[in-house]
Amino acid sequence: MGAHLVVGGGDHSDAVTARVVAALGPGTPVVRPPHRAAPADPVVVAIESQLDRILAALDLPAPVVADLIATILPRDLPDLLHLARALARARADGHELVVDVDLEVARLLDVPQRVARAFAAFVPVVARWEVLVAPEGIGALPAPEQPVLTALREGAELLEDLDRALADPTMTSIHLAAPAGPVGAARRADAEVLLALMGRTLTAVHPVGGSGVEHLPSPAPESGPRVERTGEQWLLRIDVPGVRAADLELVRHDDEIVLGCAGRTRRVLLPSVLRRCEVERAGIAGGVLTLTMTPDPAVWPRG
Structure with missing residues (x-):
């Protein structure tokens, strides 16, 4: 459906x-x-x-x-x-x-x-x-x-x-x-x-006078934020197709990442595993925003 x-x-x-x-x-x-x-x-x-x-x-x-x-x-x-x-x-x-x-x-x-x-x-x-x-x-x-x-x-x-x-x-x-x-x-x-x-x-x-829909394209196989562990760090990848790094505003607010571009904003809830991490750096390549995150010593449990 x-x-x-x-x-x-x-x-x-x-x-x-x-x-x-x-x-x-x-x-x-x-x-x-x-x-x-x-x-x-x-x-x-x-x-x-x-x-x-x-x-x-x-x-x-x-x-x-x-x-x-x-x-x-x-x-x-x-x-x-x-x-x-x-x-x-x-x-x-x-x-x-x-x-x-x-x-x-x-x-x-x-x-x-x-x-x-x-x-x-x-x-x-x-x-x-x-x-x-x-x-x-x-x-x-x-x-x-x-x-x-x-x-x-x-x-x-x-x-x-x-x-x-x-x-x-x-x-x-x-x-x-x-x-x-x-x-x-x-x-x-x-x-x-x-x-x-x-x-x-x-x-x-569809522009005025356009031919309309000739076919319905297949959806992308992967969507939504993706999390990857690399050593002591975590990578969070968020698709932002067409957005340049210079045009993107990014703010961490509690358990959310607030993305902004051209006066519009969108809130992305952090996956639970990243809510006790700090954003160390961010970058965009190929329409994908990658956040490098490290555990926050103030809130991360210690063994």
């Missing part, structure tokens, strides 16, 4: 989507969701119903509240959750999924990871509300209702699954059918940068 996403918002998206379906062959079971507005998602409904009350109880400044709402409930969250659920259903049924995604390509590739992290960060606050926010003797703040906690957990799981699918070329093919002109060029640049930070490239790019 694979998902085939046509992104970019060009006028020829329908034609490219039809060609993707045709290229899969007549014997392939295909799910192609109809073009209609996604219904209200239960995760969004549950969080929206109490978010204002929760944030008001925390007595946060108005600008902070506005930023939190924009982070937790972005405008395209219902569409992203709808896509995540469609991917899960198709995977469970063993069907190919073909979707003309009516979202800005940059937001499709960037928002799921960011919102999943925001949901996950809010879970312990809601789960331990009385201990963390309103301990006994401080005051009786209205506790969030249980459906909010369930919605945060479900939303985080759905968006994490969607983010993994978008980053995995064995799970999704991404076809860019952007409009002509500067808008299309900007969307292609965004897509290429964000996908490079995910370790992958576009499956295909």
Whole structure:
């Protein structure tokens, strides 16, 4: 099973989507969701119903509240959750999924990871509300209702699954059918940068009047971070196709590596074996970022 996403918002998206379906062959079971507005998602409904009350109880400044709402409930969250659920259903049924995604390509590739992290960060606050926010003797703040906690957990799981699918070329093919002109060029640049930070490239790019998909390419045999032991050191290899060393920003933040390029960022969770190591040096060759890491004496167990 694979998902085939046509992104970019060009006028020829329908034609490219039809060609993707045709290229899969007549014997392939295909799910192609109809073009209609996604219904209200239960995760969004549950969080929206109490978010204002929760944030008001925390007595946060108005600008902070506005930023939190924009982070937790972005405008395209219902569409992203709808896509995540469609991917899960198709995977469970063993069907190919073909979707003309009516979202800005940059937001499709960037928002799921960011919102999943925001949901996950809010879970312990809601789960331990009385201990963390309103301990006994401080005051009786209205506790969030249980459906909010369930919605945060479900939303985080759905968006994490969607983010993994978008980053995995064995799970999704991404076809860019952007409009002509500067808008299309900007969307292609965004897509290429964000996908490079995910370790992958576009499956295909379709200009206006192009012939569409003639075949569906095979996915790369290897994807995701790879770990190798060399003597007393560890090597972590992360694919960043097309990114030059001079253009890449790299920061270690707790158990994550934050990659940045052209104003876009991506967080990569370190494999557990490397979380007690320090980054000694980094370099890019052939579209692969290699981090040389050594055990941190301050936290590494000593025999």
